[in-house]
Amino acid sequence: MKPNQIIHGDAMNILPSLKDKSVDLVITDPPFAIDFKARKANYNRKYKNVLEGYNEIPSSEYLEFSLNWIKQIERILKKSGSAYIISGWTNLKDILIAVEKAGFILLNHIIWKYQFGVFTRKKFVTSHYHILLCVKSKDYVFNKIDHYPEDVWAIKREYWHNKLKTPTKLPADLVKKMLLYSSREGDLVLDPFSGSGTVPVCCRQLKRKFLGIEINKDYVNLSHERLRDS
Numbered sequence: 001m002k003p004n005q006i007i008h009g010d011a012m013n014i015l016p017s018l019k020d021k022s023v024d025l026v027i028t029d030p031p032f033a034i035d036f037k038a039r040k041a042n043y044n045r046k047y048k049n050v051l052e053g054y055n056e057i058p059s060s061e062y063l064e065f066s067l068n069w070i071k072q073i074e075r076i077l078k079k080s081g082s083a084y085i086i087s088g089w090t091n092l093k094d095i096l097i098a099v100e101k102a103g104f105i106l107l108n109h110i111i112w113k114y115q116f117g118v119f120t121r122k123k124f125v126t127s128h129y130h131i132l133l134c135v136k137s138k139d140y141v142f143n144k145i146d147h148y149p150e151d152v153w154a155i156k157r158e159y160w161h162n163k164l165k166t167p168t169k170l171p172a173d174l175v176k177k178m179l180l181y182s183s184r185e186g187d188l189v190l191d192p193f194s195g196s197g198t199v200p201v202c203c204r205q206l207k208r209k210f211l212g213i214e215i216n217k218d219y220v221n222l223s224h225e226r227l228r229d230s
């Protein structure tokens with residue numbers, strides 16, 4: 001598979017065609033199985049700018065789904081490779097089981113604290129995600145940029161005024177932090193659920209090669225636009 005492309009299709013079908021030990025780093029936030037609809041009206045934004053069509057997974061199938069792709073990325077990563085897997089708390093247990101069954105070493109359990117969550121009436125507002133840093137061996141890459149790099153990251157979500165967007169776009173600062181710590185220039189980075197293409201765009205900006213996979217054609221088109229502008 002040639003690098004620097006975003007493939008339109010189902011990661012479950014495409015991942016098996018990628019070679020063993022061919023990728024340096026995986027950064028991905030898969031669907032969370034929370035019956036997420038990506039409806040325009042869910043967002044306090046100009047609806048016309050929100051792209052619909054997010055592909056969600058039923059929670060009853062989430063463990064099997066997670067096992068399937070996490071085993072694949074373990075096979076595809078080089079021995080020195082790492083994977084950052086982002087998850088909400090609701091189905092985190094399935095991701096943790098899959099990470100262990102795939103044979104990964106769980107190096108860090110990072111908390112990403114963002115600045116706002118969905119308003120609630122009778123419970124606390126969720127304003128964090130989990131990020132699992134998984135490695136295959138002790139030979140993993142870790143560029144120690146800060147003297148005291150902590151595992152709680154307060155990084156703001158981005159506001160995209162008057163621009164087309166997808167509802168779950170990651171902030172570039174978050175993705176760039178992972179790229180800078182766990183890869184080198186020229187490395188190949190895979191995102192099997194690339195959405196609006198944030199991981200590929202950040203890779204281009206930081207001189208890493210990328211491979212994205214996304215099932216929603218509109219999101220793939222938006223990613224290509226973002227890559228052209230980056």
Ligand SMILES: C[S@@+](CC[C@H](N)C(=O)[O-])C[C@H]1O[C@@H](n2cnc3c(N)ncnc32)[C@H](O)[C@@H]1O
Binds near residue numbers: 028056193215219
């Ligand atoms: C949480 S979003 C990723 C957002 C992305 N990190 C960004 O910054 O835009 C998850 C993406 O996975 C896609 N997806 C769900 N199932 C998929 C599958 N089987 N193969 C490929 N993509 C899939 C969804 O359409 C959605 O765009």
